[in-house]
Amino acid sequence: MGRTLDQVRYKCALGAMQTVQSIDRVLPILHAGPGCSDKLSTGNGNSGYFAPRIFPCTNLSEKEIVFGGEGRLRETIENALQVIDADLYVVLTGCSSEIIGDDSAEVVNSFRLQGKPVIHASTAGFKGNNYLGYEWVLQSIFEQYLDDGKEYETEKGLVNVFASLPLHDPFWYGNLEALENLLADVGLTANIIFGYDRGLKNIGKIPCAEFSLVVNPWLGLESARLLEQKFGIPCLHYPNLPVGAFETGKFLLALSEFAGLDVEKTKKLIAERERKYYYYIERFADIFLENRIMSKRFTVVADTQYTLALTRFLVNDMGLFPQRQYAMEDVPARHQATIREYFRDMNYGIEAEISFETDGHAVHDEIRKADYMGYPLLIGSSWEKKVAEETAAHFLPISWPLNERLIINSSYVGYEGALKFLEDIYSVVLTRYT
């Protein structure tokens, strides 16, 4: 969608520098204007080994705009290899270098031919947002770094996992860890490329996986399909990020069936987990049952993975009713019809209306007009703070931009995650009494 935007939830494709940054010891090199990185570096916990100020950048100026920037790029890559200690260098091209027609791929290829660990992804800001940029970076890694001529031996039980958008989604890290743990519970090993001590070691294992698991309504799907084409790795697309007992149980079963595991064993595991989960719920049931302040209606304004996951949890586990829900990350049109179906697939035939939006201002007008039959429960981003004040909502910000919370590695995924989510919601609700 190309219209003017207010209160936007994403950055441009060059924001994929955060995808690169979140892979241990992999460094983005920007062939872009001098300020691009500064503009795009807001995110969740990005002062890592390669903080954005470390990224080499050609800082394109008028001279390169007129005479071309390929020489400048060559020089920058050459010296980046000498100055900065990385395992892989990913050249990302921004708007200006692409408009002036620099052949960056060619420059990068000349380094690859010399055996240098440099690859290239085209991420001009006008071509798409950072969600798409994430896919383009993944695809570049699969195409340029992984060698598809080679025979890879399949490792039993190894699963490539793709879920949330690194460094942009505040819970990206916790989500991946929670999924890793759930996989381990049924005897599978997650192969994740993002985060602590993974990096090239795990990228190298991608072609050895038994299958790829994409836990997102759409993001990462096309990259996983590329792995299917190139290396014959099948893909399990599980659209819903599992939150709470009901959805996590479903997830574990689907996973076990796909992986050909002992389903009965998984069912036992689920029963055991649910017993403990409901031990906690039971102890706090008073609050959930007798709180007369919390309305039964809610809205989620976030990227689709949370809109779907939290809606399903609140309906299928907590017995609430969805108002209109909002998916804010400019979901590509080709995925929208399928995603609508996911919102119709809930218990007791309950369905949620889902709007694919990009402009927060328009969404807020609708929220103001909606009748929540009490204080609304509003889950969104910092942009929703104002409309939450106006509607006296119980407001929990969870999605980018998230200015008022610090999320290090927590997550709402699984059994534990759902309890954390309830803690967070009711920590807001209960302030109504104070």
Next chain:
Amino acid sequence: MNYIGLNSPPVREERLGTGIAFGGTTCELRCAQKEGCINRANRAFSQTQGCQFTLSLGMLNSLRNAVTIMHGPIGCGACSIGSVGTSQTFKRLRDPNAEGLVWLNTNLNETDVIAGGENKLREAIRYADREFRPEVICVPISCVPSLIGDDVDSVLAEMQKETAATLIPIHCAGFKTKAMATAYDDVYHGVLRHLVEKPDRREDLVPDDLRDLRQKYQDSRTVNLLNVGSMSRQDETELERLLKAIDLNVRWLPCYSDAEDFRQALSSALNVSICGTHDDYFIEHLKTLYGIPFVIDVMPIGRRNTARWLLQIAEHFDLQDRAQQVIDVEDRELDAAFEQFRPALKDKRVFLGGGEIRVVATAEILQDLGMKVIGFKGHHYDRFAEPLFDSLEDVDDVLFDVATQQPFEQINLVRRLKPDLYIGHTGGGNLSAKQGLPLLPLFGPTYNYMGYSGAFDVARRIRRVLANGQFNKKIAQHCPLPYRASWYEKDPFHYIKDRQEPRGPAPHPAGD
């Protein structure tokens, strides 16, 4: 100075001979500046730096009753998200009913790159005008519309006929200059051309000579103080206190102002800059166009700079004696207050990095406390930092790295110089912490640096950060910096092009 007829201001490389690539001693740097050979910008290796678009937003986003329309792809201006809260808080200090920051983005895509983005901009302006009813709509123009040839000036001139808001184009495409500070000229240029006008439309229905005389007297004792985005409210309060002590009134511009403030400002008696890098374009033009005199000299950080700054303002109103009395009292109080800090801070070695005006000005407080300034890093260099050296002693041999960001040079330098404390611009702190150094931010929205109370506050905070450096020590122990060992063997200024000869200090033996 009069560039007001141009659509956009000249870049600073051309107008001021500003340079962003130099490594050498302070003495060499100042000589080079005087000889006009500082004007360099080339490195064979560079890291991300920041552009004039981003810096323009620092001022634009602070304007009250205004909407910013970023004309570019969706990533341009994404950094504004972080300033939404502070912007609202600070605006409400001026006007409790002020709205927080509203910004839109024209979201240029591949089709627009081919077909042009002018129509989208028209739509965005129409929408902003009707939906938000602001007084002012600022349109910072990013690289893409500049490259594809959008004629934003014409679009805005044409749209002005159908909008209630005043439309201001800001020409700040990132690729046009490497001297980021050109951003200030870009914003002031737009403000001067579209907002600053004599408020002569308002004539009173009932004439009142006495009130007019009173107003005239008030105006003749009023100065426009030009604030900068890195100032805190405490800084403003302190400078206001000093000027009130010599019986002057203060009007604050340009940050957190609204359109009316710019009109009112034309009746003030004097324009006072706090930072030469920030304001020269604006106040020189106000002199040329409206005959308002100005003071542009030092930044009032440190007691000598503050006194010099205050005396220059006082001189204009013939209030030097009074100012001197204030200075004497403040000096005595600061002397007494500093006593408690001197023993702990004496001879501690400090490296400062950030805006060239601020780092040199802040160094005065350090010397005042008996600390040793052993290295500077400035975003750029031109003549505006010069007056600040008058307040410093023995800094001729101190190294000065002129670089916008480029932490690789600083890390190398710091490793050789081994300071006890790093005082630096926001965003690079995590890198210096990895060198195990205690860290004091060079500025902060809630801290006081300026004037006498600022000197005290800085001293107090330095003592505190030096007293417990545990966090940074631990970070250094566990989190290495990402540079190759061979980089530390090289001269810190190795990648600056067209240098005469390496002048950095000898490489430090291996290890830390």
